[in-house]
Amino acid sequence: MSALETPNRLVLQAITTPLENDESGRTLIVLQDYTxxxxxxxxxxxxxxxxxxxxxxxxxxxxxxxxxxxxxxxxxxxxxxxxxxxxxxxxxxxxxxxxxxxxxxxxxSGRVPLERAPIAPKDLLQPAAERMRIQAERSGLTLTVETPDDLPRVNVDAGRMEQVLVNLIHNAIKFTHPGGAIHIRAWRQDNDVILAIADTGVGIAEEELQRIFERFYKADRARSGGGTGLGLSIARHLVESHGGRIWAESEPGKGSTFYISIPALT
Ligand SMILES: Nc1ncnc2c1ncn2[C@@H]1O[C@H](COP(=O)(O)OP(=O)(O)O)[C@@H](O)[C@H]1O
Ligand SMILES: [Mg+2]
Known part of the structure; x- marks a missing residue:
């Protein structure tokens, strides 16, 4: 019995057994993929x-x-x-x-059932923004919301999506210096509705834009103000379980924008 690790990290276990009562000396080899x-x-x-x-x-x-x-x-x-x-x-x-x-x-582990219902994008963004408004103002930031009334609805668990949005706004507040601005928008793009939370904060380095969605990842531990680094990985799980996508763009020193795309109801 032996375990073999090749350079591309395939982990295999091989079990070889000489076949009993077999005069030709043949051997049985079982390969199991443990990668x-x-x-x-x-x-x-x-x-x-x-x-x-x-x-x-x-x-x-x-x-x-x-x-x-x-x-x-x-x-x-x-x-x-x-x-x-x-x-x-x-x-x-x-x-x-x-x-x-x-x-x-x-x-x-899939133990969070989604209670989905059609909802207008503005009915997701506005309550999330209102929940965070006092905190933003206390931090010396302006918070604005721009959502056209004629956007298609999306089929989501409103409570869960609000949790994601509150998390993104909370991050925007944490990583933006006083005097800055947070701008929340929604628009239609092909068959999706895009929600965007933009800030004028410290920004995220290019090579970290993917990693921030990993569990526990914090770009700059000193700056992260007591966070756990779990918020964005929870957000990603929730968005993806709605069939949506979440990503970020940023220019260090200028600010970051987090995007969520969700299939539009037609
Ligand atoms: N709006 C933002 N501006 C700059 N950096 C951000 C922003 N949002 C998230 N980040 C970076 O991504 C990391 C992970 O975010 P998150 O998972 O919410 O964890 P936490 O907020 O607990 O630090 C943060 O620690 C920070 O480095
Ligand atoms: Mg966070």
């Missing part, structure tokens, strides 16, 4: 190591903050309050990580 299984093992190992890393960071902060309060800040209530506030932030980050992990695992 997919080996790849799944690697994905699983990377996943666990990413989760562990993402858990360790907030836990280490919580430990340090707790020790600081225990050792010195108890006699200094204003300082103690500041440390407790920072602990709350770390706990919120942990909670978000766990929620997004559960969400991703539910979606990936």
């Amino acid at each position: 997919r299984m080996r790849r799944l093992e690697t994905v699983r190992r990377d996943f666990i190591s990413n989760v562990s890393h993402e858990l360790r960071t907030p836990l280490a902060s919580l430990k340090a903050l707790t020790e600081t309060v225990q050792e010195s800040a108890l006699d200094d209530p204003p300082a103690a309050r500041r440390f407790l506030d920072r602990m709350t932030v770390e706990i919120d980050n942990l909670t978000q990580l766990v929620q997004e992990l559960l969400e991703l695992s539910r979606i990936e």
Whole structure:
């Protein structure tokens, strides 16, 4: 029995057995393709190591903050309050990580049934924008929505699509400096409706445009403001399960635009 790994990483297992009672000395060879299984093992190992890393960071902060309060800040209530506030932030980050992990695992195993119904694009974009408006304004950003009334409807799970859009707008807010703008649009292109969220933010390097949709990928850890790096991979799963597509274009330093295309109902 032997496992063979060729340069293009095909993993095969060969089992050879001399045929019993066979005078010609013939041998039975069974080849099994383990490529997919080996790849799944690697994905699983990377996943666990990413989760562990993402858990360790907030836990280490919580430990340090707790020790600081225990050792010195108890006699200094204003300082103690500041440390407790920072602990709350770390706990919120942990909670978000766990929620997004559960969400991703539910979606990936197909346990999220879509409740699809025809809806006008503006009825998707406007509620998502309104949910994020206060947060955008607090960050010193303008948020505008432009959706023609005569667009064809799309057959989607409105709650799920709104979740995707809120995620994209939230990213736009996080990665755009005060004074910037977020512009949300929809239009028809052939048999699809395109939804676009454009920002005037920090942008994404060309070589990272594909990778940002991977689980845990963050282009610049320092800038990502406590995110988990799971938002876009959840968004991609949800869009693709609607038969749609999601992608991004960007010019570093100028801004990014995220696009979603969904088949139009005719
Ligand atoms: N609008 C944007 N502008 C610049 N970079 C972005 C934008 N949206 C996403 N990114 C990059 O893609 C990464 C992954 O995004 P996401 O999966 O939502 O994770 P998170 O928001 O938790 O960091 C972000 O960390 C960031 O580097
Ligand atoms: Mg995000």
